[in-house]
Amino acid sequence: MTQLLRRAATGPVQVSAALAALTVAALGAGWVLPWLLLGLTAGYALSGSA
Amino acid sequence: MLSSPVWRDCSRIYFTAGLVAGGLAISALAVVLGSLVRPVMPPALGAGLIAAVAVFVLAGECGLHRVRLPHRRAQVPSTVIAAGGQAGALRFGFEMGSGVRTHMPSNLPYLPLMVVLLVSTWPTALVAGLGFGLGRAAMALGRHYSGDGGWWDGQWQRHERLLRITLTMAAVLLTAVITFR
Numbered sequence: 001m002t003q004l005l006r007r008a009a010t011g012p013v014q015v016s017a018a019l020a021a022l023t024v025a026a027l028g029a030g031w032v033l034p035w036l037l038l039g040l041t042a043g044y045a046l047s048g049s050a
Numbered sequence: 051m052l053s054s055p056v057w058r059d060c061s062r063i064y065f066t067a068g069l070v071a072g073g074l075a076i077s078a079l080a081v082v083l084g085s086l087v088r089p090v091m092p093p094a095l096g097a098g099l100i101a102a103v104a105v106f107v108l109a110g111e112c113g114l115h116r117v118r119l120p121h122r123r124a125q126v127p128s129t130v131i132a133a134g135g136q137a138g139a140l141r142f143g144f145e146m147g148s149g150v151r152t153h154m155p156s157n158l159p160y161l162p163l164m165v166v167l168l169v170s171t172w173p174t175a176l177v178a179g180l181g182f183g184l185g186r187a188a189m190a191l192g193r194h195y196s197g198d199g200g201w202w203d204g205q206w207q208r209h210e211r212l213l214r215i216t217l218t219m220a221a222v223l224l225t226a227v228i229t230f231r
Contacts, residue, residue, distance in 0.1 A: 003197055010192035012206045016213045023220040027227055032177055035170075038162045038224040039073065039178040043185020045158040045217040046149070 019044065061139035066191065068143020070183035076148040077166055077179025084167040084175075096168040100229050103164045104222045107157045111218040113211070121154040147183045156214060161221050169229055 008014055019041050026033040088096070109115055145151045149159055162182065166175045193202040206213065 006195060006197050007201065010196040010202070012189075012192065012202065012213055013209055015188060015192055016216050020216050020220050023223055026224065031174060031228075034224045034227050035174045035177040036181040036184075038165065038221055038228065039077075039181025039183075040185040040188070041217045041221045041224070042159045042162045043073065043182040044188055045156045045214060045221075046154055046186060046189070 015044065061135055062191075062194070064136045064139040065143040066187045068140040068145075069147035069187045069190075070143075070180060071140075072144040072147020072149070073179040073181070073183025073186070074176060075144070075179070076150065076163075077170075077175045077182070080163055080166040081170050081172055081175035084170060088168065091168070097229050100161075100164050100168060100225060103161055104225055107161050108218050108222055110157050111214045117157075118154075119157050119160050121149075122151055147186055149182075156218075158214075158218055158221055161225055165225055165228060174228075 019037065022033070023037055023041070026037050106115075106117075110117065159182070162178050166178055170178065193199050196202045
């Protein structure tokens with residue numbers, strides 16, 4: 001169960017989906033969230049370099 | 051990298067701090083360089099350049115071309131890690147977080163770089179840099195805390211194309227919001 005929860009919170013598919021959902025939520029937000037998410041998505045996209 | 055001494059115990063904290071510091075440093079450099087360009091560049095030209103980079107990056111991630119923008123074609127040198135426990139972890143994180151001296155399997159970081167260069171202010175640039183460092187850390191921390199690095203790698207490799215396109219589309223959408231709002 002713990003392992004399932006860990007995977008649900010940390011898996012690349014789940015994290016990418018969360019970033020995509022946050023992006024949609026950020027469309028009507030102030031300036032901080034869009035800029036933060038722009039950096040986050042670009043940083044996370046380099047996952048393959050690990 | 052993730053099985054190296056950098057990724058053990060408290061070195062993890064220094065590595066993560068280095069990632070964030072690297073992201074902040076490269077965004078600070080970009081906003082300073084951008085301050086030389088922004089005053090003389092018409093806003094429409096800046097927006098056009100950003101749009102062109104966005105299309106180029108998205109096309110690449112969708113497999114329409116294989117052009118890679120300039121980047122180092124190797125990982126951060128192992129001599130950096132050999133520099134020592136916490137200092138080595140901090141420096142290794144900094145170099146990965148700045149993206150200057152590490153392999154980049156995607157052109158996507160060039161998109162926020164262009165946005166920071168052409169339309170940012172100091173606060174927005176630093177927030178983007180913070181996000182970049184945290185994004186890199188999220189990958190490393192996620193893999194570590196998944197408890198099964200092999201599973202994490204398998205997930206990434208199995209869905210890599212879809213994940214890259216999803217993240218790129220999100221970045222393009224955010225770029226449009228930031229640039230044209």
